Amino acid sequence: MISLLVVDDEPEILEITRIFLEKTGNYKVTCETCPKFALDMIQTGVFDAVVSDYEMPLLNGLDLLKSVRNSGNNIPFIIFTGKGREDVVIEALNCGADSYVQKGGDPKAQFAELSWRVYVSVEKKRAEKRLYEANEYNKCLIELHVDPLVTIDCGKIICDVNTSMEKITLCSREKLVGSHFCSLFTETEKISDALEKVMGGEKTDGLNLVLRQGNGQTVPVTLFAVYFSYGNKGSWIKPAGEGIFAELHYA
Structure with missing residues (x-):
C-alpha cells in the first residue's frame, strides 16, 4: 500500500x-x-x-x-x-x-x-x-572479516577493500581503490590469467602469490577468488553489476 x-x-x-x-x-x-x-x-x-x-x-x-x-x-x-x-x-x-x-x-x-x-x-x-541498506550491511560484514578482502571490477581495478587488506599491503584504502589489482603482485601475468579464469566461471582456490607491500617488502600469500554478478542489465530497480570477490591468506 x-x-x-x-x-x-x-x-x-x-x-x-x-x-x-x-x-x-x-x-x-x-x-x-x-x-x-x-x-x-x-x-x-x-x-x-x-x-x-x-x-x-x-x-x-x-x-x-x-x-x-x-x-x-x-x-x-x-x-x-x-x-x-x-x-x-x-x-x-x-x-x-x-x-x-x-x-x-x-x-x-x-x-x-x-x-x-x-x-x-x-x-x-x-x-x-x-x-x-544491503550494501551497508555487506560493507559491515566485509569490514569485520579478519582476512584481507577486496572487490575487483571486470577490468581488474580495485573497487573496495577492508581494513585487513590495508594492513597486509601497508597501503591506505584511498591508495588501493582505483588501482590495478594485478600490480600488487610480483607475478602480474599469473594473477591476471587467474582472474580471467575466474570471470569465466572458474574458482581460484589456493593460488600462491607474492604480494608487494607499500614499504617495498614482499610477503607470500594465498589467493581465493570468485566471480559475482547481480541485477539485470537495463533494470532501474536493481542495477546490474559484476566483478570478482577476492580473499588473501598469509601463506
Whole structure:
C-alpha cells in the first residue's frame, strides 16, 4: 500500500483523484488544498510520495517542490500540471521532480498514467533504499572479516577493500581503490590469467602469490577468488553489476 499526499487547491479535483487512485487498491490518499500545510505534512515522513498541482495560490507546485528538496527530503514528487506547460515540466525535472503528468484529455487514461507514474517512482525509491541498506550491511560484514578482502571490477581495478587488506599491503584504502589489482603482485601475468579464469566461471582456490607491500617488502600469500554478478542489465530497480570477490591468506 502506498501512502500518497495529493495537493491541489481545487477540492473537486482532489476528490476525483482520491476516488480513482484508491479504487485501484494500491493507494491510501490524503488530500490537501493548502500547499503550506502540505509542506508541514510532508516533513512528518508518513507519506511515500507526493502529487502536486502546479497552479496554486501562495505557493505553487514548483515552490513546494523546491522547499521539499531544499530541506533534504527526497520523497518521490510528481507534478500534475495543465497541458501546454512544457516550461513548467522542464523546470520541475531540473528541480528534482521524479515525474510529471499533464492534465486534460480522457480522465480514465489520465489517472491511469498518474497511478503508474506514482507507482514507478515509489518502487524505484524503495529499491534504491533496499540496495543501499544491503550494501551497508555487506560493507559491515566485509569490514569485520579478519582476512584481507577486496572487490575487483571486470577490468581488474580495485573497487573496495577492508581494513585487513590495508594492513597486509601497508597501503591506505584511498591508495588501493582505483588501482590495478594485478600490480600488487610480483607475478602480474599469473594473477591476471587467474582472474580471467575466474570471470569465466572458474574458482581460484589456493593460488600462491607474492604480494608487494607499500614499504617495498614482499610477503607470500594465498589467493581465493570468485566471480559475482547481480541485477539485470537495463533494470532501474536493481542495477546490474559484476566483478570478482577476492580473499588473501598469509601463506
